[in-house]
Amino acid sequence: MYLGIDHLSHRYGEHQALNDLSLSFNAGEVTALLGPNGAGKSTLIKLLAGLLPCQQGEFDIEGRKKNSIEPRDLALFGFVFQEPALDMMRSAKANLHYAAGLHGMNRKTRDSRINWVSELLNIQDLIDRKPSALSGGERRRIEIARALLHKPRWLLLDEPSVGLDIDSRLQLSEDIHRLVKQENIGILWCTHITDELRPEDKLLILAKGEVCHRGVCGSPDELVQTYQRITKPHA
Amino acid sequence: MPKSYYAFRAIIDREFARFIQQRTRLLSALVRPLFWLLVFAAGFKSTLGIAIQAPYATYTPYDVYIIPGLIGMVCLFNGMQSSLAMAYDREAGSMKVLMTAPISRRQLLVFKLLAAASVSTIQAYLMLLIALLFGVDIPLNGLLVALPIIFIVAYALALIGLLLASTVTGMENFSGVMNFVIFPALFLSSSLYPLWQLEESSELLYWISLSNPFTHLVESIRFALYLQFQPWVLGGILSGAVLLSYLAPVVYKPNA
Secondary structure, three states: OEEEEEEEEEEEOOEEEEEEEEEEEEOOOEEEEEOOOOOOHHHHHHHHOOOOOOOEEEEEEOOEEEOOOOHHHHHHEEEEOOOOOOOOOOOHHHHHHHHHHHOOOOHHHHHHHHHHHHHHHOOOOOOOOOHHHOOHHHHHHHHHHHHHOOOOOEEEEEOOOOOOOHHHHHHHHHHHHHHHHHHOOEEEEEEOOHHHOOOOOEEEEEEOOEEEEEEEOOOHHHHHHHHHHHHHHHO | OOHHHHHHHHHHHHHHHHHHHOHHHHHHHHHHHHHHHHHHHHHHOOOOOEOOOOOOOOOEOHHHHOHHHHHHHHHHHHHHHHHHHHHHHHHHOOHHHHHOOOOOHHHHHHHHHHHHHHHHHHHHHHHHHHHHHOOOOOOHHHHHHOHHHHHHHHHHHHHHHHHHHHHOOOHHHHHHHHHHHHHHHHHOOOOOOOHHHHHHHOHHHHHHHHOOHHHHHHHHHHHHHOOOOOHHHHHHHHHHHHHHHHHHHHHOOOOO
C-alpha cells in the first residue's frame, strides 16, 4: 500500500503554503511530519481530506494518479484534526455511531465495529460517557477510535496531542504505534512534540512549504538536534 | 440499502437528538410565534380584520390571517438556527467529520438541509396544534394538504441559511447577518399584514415586499392551507430550491 504526493503546491492568496511538495508514505509505518508553525503541515492534511481544492500537483493513491481527492477516496483515510470535533451533547458511543453511519454502515456493522475499536483502544469504559465528562486524552482516544471505524488504510493525525498532559500523550503514542503493528495501517503524524515519536519512525521536516529533511527520528535528543539544525536557517 | 441511506439516517438522527436535547431551542421556536398569535393578534383581532382576499372566502380575523406567516416565521428562525449551528460546527471543527465522509458533498449538504427542514416542519405543526387548542380557526384538511408545501418552504429557508453560513466567516459576523436577514424578511413580507395594506402606506415598501421571496413562501403556505395552489409560485420555489441545492457545494467552504 502506497500513498504519494507529487509536486503539490498550494497558495492562500499571496502566501505560498506548499511549494512543489513530493512525498511518499508506506503502510505499516509511522511517518512523523515536523515543522514550525506555518510550515504547511495542516494544509497538507486538509488537501488530503479534500477540505481544500488541489491547485497544483497530484496524488498517487495506491497507483491511481489523480489531481483531486474524491469522496470515495476518503474511505481509505481516517482523520484526527487539530481541533477536537466531538459532539459534546451526545455520548461518545453516539458520536461513533454518527461517524459510522456517515461511512454508510448499517446498524449491525456499526455495533460490531464499535465493539472492535473499543477493544482495540481499550475504551470500553469511556464510550457510554459524554465527551464533556472525559479528559482531553480520553476524548482524543475516542476521536482516534472514530477515525478507525471504517478500517482506513491511512490514519492522518494533525497535532492530536496539543494540550494534553504527559501521561495522555504517552498513552496516545502507545495506541498509535500499536495500531501500526496490529492493523498494518499507515500513519502520517503532524506534530511539534518530539518525545511521542519512536526512533524507528520515519521523519519528514517541512519548512515554508518544502521538505528540508528526510530520515528516521532516532533518539529524542538526536531528533531535537536534527530539527533545530534543519529549521534554524528557515526561521 | 445504499450507503448514502445510512449517512442520511445518521445526519437526521443527530439533528433530531440535538432538537430534543436543546429544549430551550424548541421552547423559543414556539414561544416567538405563539407570542405573536396569543398576545399581538389577540390584541388586534377586532381592529385588524382582513377584508375578503384570496384564498379566503370571507372576512378573515387577524389571528387566522397571520397563521401562514407564523409558520413561515418558525421555518425561517429554524432555518437560520440550523445554519448558525453549521457555522458553529465549522468553527468548532466538527463539520470536518461530515465533510470527510466518503459521500459527495452535495448529497451531504442536501441531507443536512432535509434534516433541518424536518425539524422545522415538526416545530410548525406543534405551533399549529397549540393554535388549534387556543381556538384559532384553521381548516383541518388544509393542515394535511399543506404538509409538503411547509416542508418545501422549510427546506428553502434552511438552504438560504446554508448559503449565508457559506459566505460569512466568524460567529460574530453571522449573528449580525441573521439580524439583517430575519427581520427584513419577516417585516417586509405578507406574513404579518397583507401587501395591499402596505401599498396604501408606501408603494416602495410594497414593491420591496412583493420582491421578497419570503412573501411568496408564506403565500404558498396560505393558499395550500385553503386547498388552493399557485402553480407558478410553487414551480418557482421548487426550481429555486433545486438550483440552489446544486450550487450549495460550490459556495460552501467547509474550511472557511
